[in-house]
Amino acid sequence: MKILALSILLFAGLPFEAPPEGAKNRVQEGALPAAWSDQLAPAGSIDPDDRERARLTLEKLAGGQKDGLRKLAKEGDEKAAIIAGLLGEKEVRLKLIGLLKSEDVMIRRAAAEAMSWCGGDSGLVDLGSKLDDADLPTAMAAARALARFKSKAGIALLQKALDGASKNERKALIAAHGLELADPGCMTTMIKTRLATPSLVDVVFAVSTNAPSVIEQVKRAIDKTFKRDESLKKVLETDDLAPLTRDALGTFCVRAAILNPADLLGYLKLPAGKATPWALDRIPTMRGMRKSYVACEIVKIIEGVAAVKSPSDADVKHVEALEAILQKFCGSKVPQGELADRAKEYREWYGRVWTNLVDADVYGAIDDGVAWLKRRQNKDGSWNWCACGFEAYANIPHYVGQTSLCGYTLLKMDVAHDDPAITKAVTYILDIEIAKTTDDPTYSLSIEIMFLAELVRAAKGKKQEKGTKVGLDPALQGRLLKRIQECVDWLIDARVMFEKGGYESAAWTYNNPKGVSYPKGTSPPHDHSNAQFAVLGLIAGQNVGAKVPLKVWQSVFSHWKGTQYEEGGWYYTPPAEGTAKNALVGSTSMTGAGLSSVLISHAALKAITTEKVAQTEEAAKRAIAKWTKTYPIAAPAKYGGSGHVFSIYYDYYSVERSMMLAGLLKIGDRDWYHDGALYILFNQMYDGAWIDTSDTCLALLFLKKAYIPVASGGSGTGDK
Numbered sequence: 001m002k003i004l005a006l007s008i009l010l011f012a013g014l015p016f017e018a019p020p021e022g023a024k025n026r027v028q029e030g031a032l033p034a035a036w037s038d039q040l041a042p043a044g045s046i047d048p049d050d051r052e053r054a055r056l057t058l059e060k061l062a063g064g065q066k067d068g069l070r071k072l073a074k075e076g077d078e079k080a081a082i083i084a085g086l087l088g089e090k091e092v093r094l095k096l097i098g099l100l101k102s103e104d105v106m107i108r109r110a111a112a113e114a115m116s117w118c119g120g121d122s123g124l125v126d127l128g129s130k131l132d133d134a135d136l137p138t139a140m141a142a143a144r145a146l147a148r149f150k151s152k153a154g155i156a157l158l159q160k161a162l163d164g165a166s167k168n169e170r171k172a173l174i175a176a177h178g179l180e181l182a183d184p185g186c187m188t189t190m191i192k193t194r195l196a197t198p199s200l201v202d203v204v205f206a207v208s209t210n211a212p213s214v215i216e217q218v219k220r221a222i223d224k225t226f227k228r229d230e231s232l233k234k235v236l237e238t239d240d241l242a243p244l245t246r247d248a249l250g251t252f253c254v255r256a257a258i259l260n261p262a263d264l265l266g267y268l269k270l271p272a273g274k275a276t277p278w279a280l281d282r283i284p285t286m287r288g289m290r291k292s293y294v295a296c297e298i299v300k301i302i303e304g305v306a307a308v309k310s311p312s313d314a315d316v317k318h319v320e321a322l323e324a325i326l327q328k329f330c331g332s333k334v335p336q337g338e339l340a341d342r343a344k345e346y347r348e349w350y351g352r353v354w355t356n357l358v359d360a361d362v363y364g365a366i367d368d369g370v371a372w373l374k375r376r377q378n379k380d381g382s383w384n385w386c387a388c389g390f391e392a393y394a395n396i397p398h399y400v401g402q403t404s405l406c407g408y409t410l411l412k413m414d415v416a417h418d419d420p421a422i423t424k425a426v427t428y429i430l431d432i433e434i435a436k437t438t439d440d441p442t443y444s445l446s447i448e449i450m451f452l453a454e455l456v457r458a459a460k461g462k463k464q465e466k467g468t469k470v471g472l473d474p475a476l477q478g479r480l481l482k483r484i485q486e487c488v489d490w491l492i493d494a495r496v497m498f499e500k501g502g503y504e505s506a507a508w509t510y511n512n513p514k515g516v517s518y519p520k521g522t523s524p525p526h527d528h529s530n531a532q533f534a535v536l537g538l539i540a541g542q543n544v545g546a547k548v549p550l551k552v553w554q555s556v557f558s559h560w561k562g563t564q565y566e567e568g569g570w571y572y573t574p575p576a577e578g579t580a581k582n583a584l585v586g587s588t589s590m591t592g593a594g595l596s597s598v599l600i601s602h603a604a605l606k607a608i609t610t611e612k613v614a615q616t617e618e619a620a621k622r623a624i625a626k627w628t629k630t631y632p633i634a635a636p637a638k639y640g641g642s643g644h645v646f647s648i649y650y651d652y653y654s655v656e657r658s659m660m661l662a663g664l665l666k667i668g669d670r671d672w673y674h675d676g677a678l679y680i681l682f683n684q685m686y687d688g689a690w691i692d693t694s695d696t697c698l699a700l701l702f703l704k705k706a707y708i709p710v711a712s713g714g715s716g717t718g719d720k
Helices: 048-062 066-074 077-086 090-099 105-114 122-133 135-148 152-163 169-182 186-193 198-209 213-223 229-236 243-255 261-268 276-282 291-306 313-328 339-376 397-412 420-430 443-459 474-493 528-541 548-561 588-604 610-629 648-662 672-682 691-704
Strands: 496-500 503-508
Touching: 048 077, 066 077, 066 090, 077 090, 077 105, 090 105, 105 135, 122 135, 122 169, 135 152, 135 169, 135 198, 135 339, 135 691, 152 169, 169 186, 169 198, 169 672, 186 261, 229 243, 229 313, 243 276, 261 276, 261 291, 276 313, 291 313, 291 339, 291 672, 313 339, 339 397, 339 672, 339 691, 397 420, 397 443, 397 691, 420 443, 420 474, 443 474, 443 528, 474 528, 496 691, 503 528, 503 548, 528 548, 528 588, 548 588, 548 610, 588 648, 610 648, 648 691, 672 691
Parallel strands: none
Antiparallel strands: 496 503
């Protein structure tokens, strides 16, 4: 059980659904509405999200009704007193102290939690005695109540319990959980030294779920020793876990991004397992859970059961629980009839609404992804290429390229051009000389152009509000445009040049190949990943006024149209001499790179001949035909590959960019955007990320359809 005691992530804002309105939710004479009482159980949960959601709901319900609530509390209504305490009413504190002794566990938990919010020093000794409560959520709530207002007496009680760890380790861990609120980081040692104590497993999980400070160390420890997903998922499914321990472990796994929210859907599949009740309970309330993929997966499960001639009573009961989620969480109607008829109705309903569900979910996913990127920015304004702690990539720089990609992504997500995250990133970039950008400069400088050009564009498009300035400082704008041109010039100089059919053909590699000697008869190496970003950088620069000679665009167009395989795709690096024709198959990302580069260079050329139009159309038709035959978007499922730009999100970004440039909403009869968005939503982690920094950027850019437009006819600057 050593693997089970680790730690947790910061949690961001919570999705909030307004409670139903109407007379039934108003405080009546001598009666507390059921909707209010329903919040007491989550208010005492070990999960911070549950607690916060309960308080938000109660605040909404109590609007304009606090006088009635106070009256009920004064008349002795225990639940009213707890709710008043949760809403900050100090006069109920003495009542709450008495409720700490209640035999009703839910009342005891919620009362201890309420004492965190109603202030005052009375009852500290009573709270201190609850650190030993046999009910873990009650003990944890007492620890938080002692720590929240940072009173010397409360902190002293927690410190005394922590100092007595040798006598009572459980109590010490719970006290550390409280002290974590006042002194983040104090739990690290406590957690690490109790990894192998089976009797403390539930405590370790529960306190870790509430401790944001040690998550990075924990994730690295898991990467070093275990296959993160499989090990903890197996433990979650074991028979000998008490319900509270399973809840603590499962919640911990999701909050630590060991499991994604969508992974809970796997526990709904039949045959039902030990973790199924936990998943059924958690799916409707889990932060980051998206209605689109929940509906998609549940409809499939229901159809599977309906296809069985005589499903068991247990399976039928399971379906009823799934139907409740579809109706209450996803908003489906309540169908009538036998199971087969209901399954058919659910499928028809999903077919009608799935794109709307995806579109609605995309907004929340983008907000969470943007928040994650902002949290990951370094103090100097940069972003690390690797944020997940995977040792093989932890020390690879890519600071200029990654910082530019993050800044560009934030701007494309409508983050303001003068947002502190953008301002710091720009300062960081401009302070590094181009000549000192040594971390794969073709990638880095291309994306730098994209970022700085988008900043210029975004600032120009900002609407003026009363009393505010619009746009960039003229001196800064001049500096940005000068830097963009310098980066463009570097890319032009760094082309890998060929002679093909009487035309110059140009591609790129990781750096400037000039001055590097190659064997006679060979050409410098090149690859189409660097080349596609160079093309994106050039067009982004040209869009804000940078000079790109027409002959450069001619060389780009010549290269890409001349390197397409017969089957419609493009290579990453050139195939070896003599490679069989049937082995020449382009990847998804490189096919998207090829198609978008042909379209961009075609549009950037001023003089578009009939021949070039035909060549572009032929290249596009072959690429689309390839994707129609082998559809590039996967059905929603857990992505199990690597990240750091080697992921499927790079593929999808390439598809999105080329399809948007081509003006195509479908590949064949398939809706490529909504299919891809559903897959991406399915794989977003609890904290808002997708695997790592670059993957998160690429996923967000797909969701936002954030391609770089080009004007047909271009704005090249002649043949100089």
